[in-house]
Amino acid sequence: GDSVTQMEGPVTLSEEAFLTINCTYTATGYPSLFWYVQYPGEGLQLLLKATKADDKGSNKGFEATYRKETTSFHLEKGSVQVSDSAVYFCALSDLNTGGFKTIFGAGTRLFVKA
Amino acid sequence: NAGVTQTPKFQVLKTGQSMTLQCAQDMNHNSMYWYRQDPGMGLRLIYYSASEGTTDKGEVPNGYNVSRLNKREFSLRLESAAPSQTSVYFCASGTGETQYFGPGTRLLVL
Numbered sequence: 001g002d003s004v005t006q007m008e009g010p011v012t013l014s015e016e017a018f019l020t021i022n023c024t025y026t027a028t029g030y031p032s033l034f035w036y037v038q039y040p041g042e043g044l045q046l047l048l049k050a051t052k053a054d055d056k057g058s059n060k061g062f063e064a065t066y067r068k069e070t071t072s073f074h075l076e077k078g079s080v081q082v083s084d085s086a087v088y089f090c091a092l093s094d095l096n097t098g099g100f101k102t103i104f105g106a107g108t109r110l111f112v113k114a
Numbered sequence: 115n116a117g118v119t120q121t122p123k124f125q126v127l128k129t130g131q132s133m134t135l136q137c138a139q140d141m142n143h144n145s146m147y148w149y150r151q152d153p154g155m156g157l158r159l160i161y162y163s164a165s166e167g168t169t170d171k172g173e174v175p176n177g178y179n180v181s182r183l184n185k186r187e188f189s190l191r192l193e194s195a196a197p198s199q200t201s202v203y204f205c206a207s208g209t210g211e212t213q214y215f216g217p218g219t220r221l222l223v224l
Contacts, residue, residue, distance in 0.1 A: 032211045034211075034212070041217075042217055042218075043118070043204055043206075043215030043216050043217050043218050044157075044204070044206075044213075044215045045215070046212055046213075046214075049211070049212065051211075089156060089157070093211040093212075100145065100208070100210060100211050101159075101162075102147075102159075102211070102213060104156040104157040105156055106154055106155060106156040107156050
């Protein structure tokens with residue numbers, strides 16, 4: 001079945017450092033790919049998405065490119081801030097007989113130090 | 115526009131007690147979902163409802179029941195709580211691929 005694997009955390013960075021969080025997926029169809037972010041004590045929020053190969057999703061300085069050849073959707077940000085400290089979830093969504101099904105990775109916790 | 119709301123925010127139960135977690139959305143979404151979040155395991159789908167009047171099992175349905183009361187509301191019931199059901203429960207709604215999450219219910223079963 002479909003699955004999502006993302007790098008284990010926690011990831012600890014200093015402010016203004018470059019961020020990469022790796023995500024790879026396995027899917028039988030042609031899923032859409034997502035990054036969700038969860039701030040402390042809150043639910044998940046959509047950060048960005050890409051719906052087909054070579055699409056780049058971007059939001060709030062974060063970006064990720066849908067790479068079909070490597071089945072990857074790595075999250076990057078050029079200069080992180082303390083306010084980016086959160087848990088980041090990679091996910092895929094595919095259309096099944098019962099509607100859209102979303103599979104989430106285990107999450108990667110990011111700590112950004114001032 | 116409140117989005118997705120969940121009640122209660124926090125609950126402590128004793129083993130064998132029952133309770134219902136409530137979820138409501140005001141975005142006119144057809145689909146609604148219940149997930150549980152456990153450390154190191156991401157989110158696992160318990161049940162979902164693709165449209166009003168339909169419900170289907172997800173990855174971990176045992177020990178839970180759901181009711182899609184109307185288009186807005188989707189409740190999750192634990193008939194006889196067990197310590198293994200200690201978790202954070204998230205409700206979500208969506209139309210198409212993107213999901214919108216509530217703030218979660220933290221449940222502790224002693």
